[in-house]
Amino acid sequence: xxxxxxxxxxxxxxxxxxxxxxxxxxxxxxxxxxxxxxxxxxxxxxxxxxxxxxxxxxxxxxxxxxxxxxxxxxxxxxxxxxxxxxxxxxxxxxxxxxxxxxxxxxxxxxxxxxxxxxxxxxxxxxxxxxxxxxxxxxxxxxxxxxxxxxxxxxxxxxxxxxxxxxxxxxxxxxxxxxxxxxxxxxxxxxxxxxxxxxxxxxxxxxxxxxxxxxxxxxxxxxxxxxxxxxxxxxxxxxxxxxxxxxxxxxxxxxxxxxxxxxxxxxxxxxxxxxxxxxxxxxxxxxxxxxxxxxxxxxxxxxxxxxxxxxxxxxxxxxxxxxxxxxxxxxxxxxxxxxxxxxxxxxxxxxxxxxxxxxxxxxxxxxxxxxxxxxxxxxxxxxxxxxxxxxxxxxxxxxxxxxxx
Amino acid sequence: xxxxxxxxxxxxxxxxxxxxxxxxxxxxxxxxxxxxxxxxxxxxxxxxxxxxxxxxxxxxxxxxxxxxxxxxxxxxxxxxxxxxxxxxxxxxxxxxxxxxxxxxxxxxxxxxxxxxxxxxxxxxxxxxxxxxxxxxxxxxxxxxxxxxxxxxxxxxxxxxxxxxxxxxxxxxxxxxxxxxxxxxxxxxxxxxxxxxxxxxxxxxxxxxxxxxxxxxxxxxxxxxxxxxxxxxxxxxxxxxxxxxxxxxxxxxxxxxxxxxxxxxxxxxxxxxxxxxxxxxxxxxx
Numbered sequence: 082x083x084x085x086x087x088x089x090x091x092x093x094x095x096x097x098x099x100x101x102x103x104x105x106x107x108x109x110x111x112x113x114x115x116x117x118x119x120x121x122x123x124x125x126x127x128x129x130x131x132x133x134x135x136x137x138x139x140x141x142x143x144x145x146x147x148x149x150x151x152x153x154x155x156x157x158x159x160x161x162x163x164x165x166x167x168x169x170x171x172x173x174x175x176x177x178x179x180x181x182x183x184x185x186x187x188x189x190x191x192x193x194x195x196x197x198x199x200x201x202x203x204x205x206x207x208x209x210x211x212x213x214x215x216x217x218x219x220x221x222x223x224x225x226x227x228x229x230x231x232x233x234x235x236x237x238x239x240x241x242x243x244x245x246x247x248x249x250x251x252x253x254x255x256x257x258x259x260x261x262x263x264x265x266x267x268x269x270x271x272x273x274x275x276x277x278x279x280x281x282x283x284x285x286x287x288x289x290x291x292x293x294x295x296x297x298x299x300x301x302x303x304x305x306x307x308x309x310x311x312x313x314x315x316x317x318x319x320x321x322x323x324x325x326x327x328x329x330x331x332x333x334x335x336x337x338x339x340x341x342x343x344x345x346x347x348x349x350x351x352x353x354x355x356x357x358x359x360x361x362x363x364x365x366x367x368x369x370x371x372x373x374x375x376x377x378x379x380x381x382x383x384x385x386x387x388x389x390x391x392x393x394x395x396x397x398x399x400x401x402x403x404x405x406x407x408x409x410x411x412x413x414x415x416x417x418x419x420x421x422x423x424x425x426x427x428x429x430x431x432x433x434x435x436x437x438x439x440x441x442x443x444x445x446x447x448x449x450x451x452x453x454x455x456x457x458x459x460x461x462x463x464x465x466x467x468x469x470x471x472x473x474x475x476x477x478x479x480x481x482x483x484x485x
Numbered sequence: 486x487x488x489x490x491x492x493x494x495x496x497x498x499x500x501x502x503x504x505x506x507x508x509x510x511x512x513x514x515x516x517x518x519x520x521x522x523x524x525x526x527x528x529x530x531x532x533x534x535x536x537x538x539x540x541x542x543x544x545x546x547x548x549x550x551x552x553x554x555x556x557x558x559x560x561x562x563x564x565x566x567x568x569x570x571x572x573x574x575x576x577x578x579x580x581x582x583x584x585x586x587x588x589x590x591x592x593x594x595x596x597x598x599x600x601x602x603x604x605x606x607x608x609x610x611x612x613x614x615x616x617x618x619x620x621x622x623x624x625x626x627x628x629x630x631x632x633x634x635x636x637x638x639x640x641x642x643x644x645x646x647x648x649x650x651x652x653x654x655x656x657x658x659x660x661x662x663x664x665x666x667x668x669x670x671x672x673x674x675x676x677x678x679x680x681x682x683x684x685x686x687x688x689x690x691x692x693x694x695x696x697x698x699x700x701x702x703x704x705x706x707x708x709x710x711x712x713x714x715x716x717x718x719x720x721x722x723x724x725x726x727x728x729x730x731x732x733x734x735x736x737x738x739x740x741x742x743x744x745x746x747x748x749x750x751x752x753x754x755x756x757x758x759x760x761x762x763x764x765x766x767x768x769x770x
Contacts, residue, residue, distance in 0.1 A: 266740055292739040297699050299689045300493040303734040306486070324602030324691050335613070352601040356691065 120163035121156075121422055123148070123415060124183030124213070126194030126204065131171025133197045139403035140196050140218070143411025146396055151415065157422045162415065165189060169200050176200035177207060184211035190427045191215070193414045198224065205233055214432040216417055218410050225456040232433045236413055236449055238459040243345070243369050244277035246464035247317060250367065251343050252286045254466075254482035257314035261290035263304060263329070265320040270296075273319035273345075281317075289313050296322040302332050309338060318344045327356035334362040341365045349469040349477060363470035367480040370467035373447060374406035376478040389445045390474075405475035409446035417442065417449065490731045492620045496689055498727020499623035500526070503682035504704025505711065505719030506630060507675040511562075513651035513714055514671030515571065517579045521562045522679055523701025524587040525555060527694060529683025530605055531598050534692035537606045544608050551684050552677050559676020562586060563669050587701065594694040602695075605687035619688040626685040630678055631720050647671060651714070703730075706750055712760030721761065 125144065128137035148164050156162060165187050167179035176195045183189045184207070191214045195201045198221040208215045209230040217224065218237035225235045238246075251257050262278050264270030271293055278288055289311030294304055308316060318329055326348055333340060335358075347353060348368035357363055373383050382390065389409065393400060400408065417436070425435035439458070442449040449458035467477035507522040532554050536547035566582040609618045637644035649657040650667050658664045682704075683696070690696050706726050711718020729749060733742040753761075 294739050295743065297690070297693070297695055298734070299497065299691075300489065300731065300734065302489050302493075303731075303738055306735075307738060322602070324693055327602075352603075356602060356604050 118160065120161045121191075121418075121427060122163050122165055122187055122189045123418060124180070124187060124189030124192045124194075125164050125166045126169050126176055126179055126183070126192065126200070127166065127196050128171040128176075128200065129166075129168040131169075133171040133199075135403070136407055137169075137171075137196050139407030140411035140414075142393075142398050142403065143408040143413075144193065144415055145411075146393070146398060146408075147412045147415040147419075149396075150392075151419050157419050160422075160427075162419070164415075169195055171197070171200070173200045173203035176204045180204040180208050181211075184208060184213045189213060190422070191418045191432060193217075193418065195219070205230055209233055212429055214421075214429050214436070216414055216436075218414070227454060227456055230456075232429055234417075234433075234436050234451055234456045234458065236417060236444065236447065236458055237410060238371075238447075238464045239457050240273070240276065241280075242457075242459060242461055242464050244273060244280060244319075245461065246369060247343050247345075247466060248277060248281045248284060248286065250466045250480065250482070251315045251317060251341075252281070252284050254480075255315055255341060255343070257341070258285065258287050259289045259312045259314045260286045260317060261308035261311065261313035261315070262288055262317045262319070263290070263308075264293045264318065265296035265322050265325050266293045267296065267320070267322070270320050277317070277319065294325070296320060296325040298325075299328070300332075301325075301328045302336070305329070305332050305336060305338070308340075309336070313340060316340055316342045318342065318348070321345060321347045323347055323350060323352035323356055327353050330362050330366060331356075331358050334359070339365060341367060343367045343466060345369060349467065349472065353469075360470070366469035367466040368469050368477075370465055370477050370479075371406050371447060372463045372465045372479070372483075373445060374404075374409055374476050375465060375467050376471070376473070376476055378479065378481075380478070382476065385443060386445055400475035403475055406446055408475070409444070413444035413446045413449075417444070486735055488615070490728065490735060492615055493689075494728035494731035495724060496620045496623045496686070496727070497730065498724035499627035499720075500682050500686035500690070500700070500723075501703050501707050501726055502627050502720040502723025503623070503630060503678055503685075504700050505707035505723050506634070506716050507679040507682070508705060508708045509714055509716055509719055510634075510671055510675040510678060511567075512708075514647065514668040515563075515567055517567050517570070517583070518705075519562060519567065519579070519583040519672075519675075520701055521558075521566070521583050521587045521590065522675070523699070523704050524590040524697040525558055525562075525676055525679030526683040526686075526700040526704065527697035528558065528590065528594065529555065529680030529685075530687035530690060530692040530696060531594055531603075531683070531694065532680065533684045533687050534603050534605050535598070537608075538604065544606075548684065551680050555676035555678075555680030556673040557676070558590075559672040559674070559679070560669055562676070563672035567668075567672070568665075587697065591694055591697045594697075598692070598694060600694065602691040602693035605690075605692050607688065617688075619686075622685040623682070623689070626681050627720060627723075630681065631716060634716055643667075643670075706746075708760075710750065710753060710760055715760070718760055 127141050128134050148162050152161050169176040169179055192208050193216055195204050198219040201217050201219040201224050214232040216234050216236055220240045222239045222241055225233055251260055264274040278291055290308040318326055320326055346369045348366050373386050421432045421435040425431040436451050437453045439449055439451045447459045447463045451458045465483055466480040468480055471478035504522050504526050511519045532551045536542045536550050566586045570579045570582050638648055646662050646667055650664050654664050707719045707722030710722030730746050733745040737745055
C-alpha cells in the first residue's frame with residue numbers, strides 16, 4: 082500500500098465484514114482455532130482462611146507448584162493452565178457461591194476441590210448439575226457416587242478406608258483382640274463410631290468398650306478406667322478435637338497404662354502435641370497416615386516421594402509448618418487434570434472418559450485407579466498408621482509392624 | 486475412684502459456682518440474667534493463655550490484666566446489652582441482647598484466637614496429684630470470692646448500696662443512690678468473677694472458645710439449684726453439681742452422665758422451684 086494512495090473502508094464493507102465475523106463465530110467456523118489456543122481453566126476451591134485453612138494452605142503449596150511446573154514445560158498441548166482461585170474461607174456457603182461462579186461465569190473446564198468435606202457436601206451437587214468434571218480429596222463416603230455425580234472423582238481415601246486401616250492395624254498387626262472404641266459427641270465422632278465398630282467386629286475385634294463422651298469433658302479417667310477394667314488392649318478414639326484426644330493420651334499415661342492409642346490423623350497433629358503434659362506421653366500413639374508420604378523404619382521415604390521432596394526444596398517450599406501429604410495431595414490434583422486433557426481433550430466427557438480408565442496412576446500422595454463404576458481411586462494398602470511422635474519435615478515414620 | 490470424683494468434682498463445681506455467682510451479681514443489680522456469664526468465663530482462660538503463654542507476661546501481671554479485661558467487658562455488657570433493654574417496655578428482650586452479645590464474643594474468639602483448644606500455663610509448679618493447681622485453684626478462688634462478697638455486702642457502704650438497689654431500685658433512687666453507676670460497677674464485678682472462673686479453671690478446661698456455651702449452661706444450674714440471688718446457694722449448688730456430674734461419669738459414663746445431671750436438676754426444680762437457699766416469693770392476689 083503506497084503512502085499516496087490511502088484506502089478507505091466504506092460503511093457497507095464494515096457491515097459485511099462484521100456480519101461475516103458474527104456468522105463465523107455463531108457457526109463455530111473459528112472455534113477450533115480459539116479453543117486450541119485458549120488456556121485450560123481450572124476452577125480451584127481451597128479454604129485459605131478460616132478454621133480449615135491449615136489443610137488448605139498446605140494443599141495450596143502443592144497445587145501452585147504443579148501448575149507452575151506444567152506451564153513452565155509448555156502447558157497442556159501448548160495451552161497454559163489458568164488457575165482460577167476462590168478462597169472458600171472454610172465456609173460451605175461461600176464454597177457454593179464460588180463453585181457456581183467458576184462453572185457458570187468463568188466456564189471452568191475442571192473443578193479442583195473443595196478441599197474439605199463440609200464444603201464439598203454443599204458444592205458437589207451444584208458442580209455436578211452444571212456438568213463440570215471435578216476432583217476432590219474429601220473423605221466423606223457419600224461424596225462420590227457414579228450415578229448422582231458421574232463427573233466427580235476422589236483422589237484420596239474414604240472414611241471407610243481410614244477406619245478400615247486403623248482396624249486392620251489394631252487387629253492384624255498389633256494383634257489386639259480386645260478393643261475400646263471411643264468418640265466425642267459430634268456428628269463426625271458418633272458417625273465414625275457407628276461405622277467402624279461393626280467393621281472391627283467383622284475382622285475379629287472384640288469391642289470391650291464403646292462410648293461417646295462430650296469433647297469438653299475435662300476428665301476422661303472414668304472412661305479409661307472402664308476400658309481398662311474391660312481388658313482393652315488398644316484404644317481407638319474417633320474425634321478431630323485435639324483437646325479431647327490429648328486428655329485421653331495424658332490420662333492414659335498418668336494411669337501408667339501403656340495401651341496403644343490408634344486412630345484419626347489429629348492424634349499426630351501439632352495442636353494435640355501442644356496439649357500433652359509431657360512429650361513422652363506421645364509414645365505408642367498411632368494416627369492414620371499414607372504410605373507414600375511416610376518414612377520407613379530406616380528413615381527413608383519412597384523413591385518417588387524423595388524426588389518430590391527434592392523438587393519442593395528447590396522451589397523453596399516450606400514443609401516445616403505443614404504436612405507432606407497435604408502438599409503431595411495438592412500436587413497430584415492438577416497433574417491428574419493435565420494428564421486427562423493432554424490425552425483425551427478438554428470437553429467434560431473426554432476428561433471423565435479418560436479418568437474412568439485410569440489404572441495405577443503414580444501420584445506422589447497415592448496410586449490412583451478409577452473405573453466407570455468406582456470413582457474412589459485411593460488404594461487400601463496405602464492408608465497406613467504412623468508413629469505420632471516421629472514428625473520430621475512434615476512426614477511421619479510408619480508405625481511398628483509394617484513392612485518397609 | 487473416690488479421689489478422682491472429689492478432686493475433679495469439687496474443682497469443676499467451683500468453676501460452675503463462680504459463674505453462678507457472676508449471674509447472681511448481675512441479676513441483683515438489674516433483675517437481668519445476662520447470658521454473657523459463661524462467655525466471660527471462657528475469656529478468662531483464653532486471655533490468661535494469651536497474656537502469660539503467648540505474650541510472656543509475668544503471672545501476676547497477666548492475672549491482673551485478665552481481671553481488668555473482665556471488668557471492662559462487664560461494663561461493655563451493661564452499656565451495650567442491658568441498659569438499652571431496661572429502658573424499653575419489654576424488658577425480657579435481655580435474653581436476646583445478652584445471648585447475641587455472648588455469641589459475638591464466642592465467634593470473635595474463634596476467629597482471633599483459635600477453634601482448637603490451646604494449653605493454659607501451669608502457674609504454680611506444685612503437683613502432680615491432688616496438689617496440682619487445676620484442683621485447688623478454682624476452690625481457692627471460689628472461697629475467696631464468696632468471703633469477699635459477704636464482706637463487701639455486709640461491711641461496706643458501697644456493698645449496702647448494691648443491696649439497696651437489688652432490693653428496690655426505685656426506693657434506692659429516691660434516696661439518691663446512683664443506680665446506673667452501681668449497676669455498672671456490679672457488671673464490672675461480675676466480669677471480674679467470670680474471668681476468675683475461667684482463669685483458675687484454665688488448666689483443667691484449657692483455653693478453648695467452646696467452653697463458653699458449656700459454662701453458660703452449667704453455670705446457670707447452681708443458680709437455679711441454690712436460689713436466684715443467693716451466692717451461698719450458688720456455691721453449694723455448684724459444688725453439688727460438680728460432684729454429682731463426676732460421680733455420674735463414673736457410674737453411668739459418657740453422654741449419660743449429662744443426661745443424669747439434667748434429670749436430677751429437673752426433679753429438684755419440680756420439687757423446690759425456688760431452689761434450696763431461695764425463699765418462696767408470696768404471690769399477690
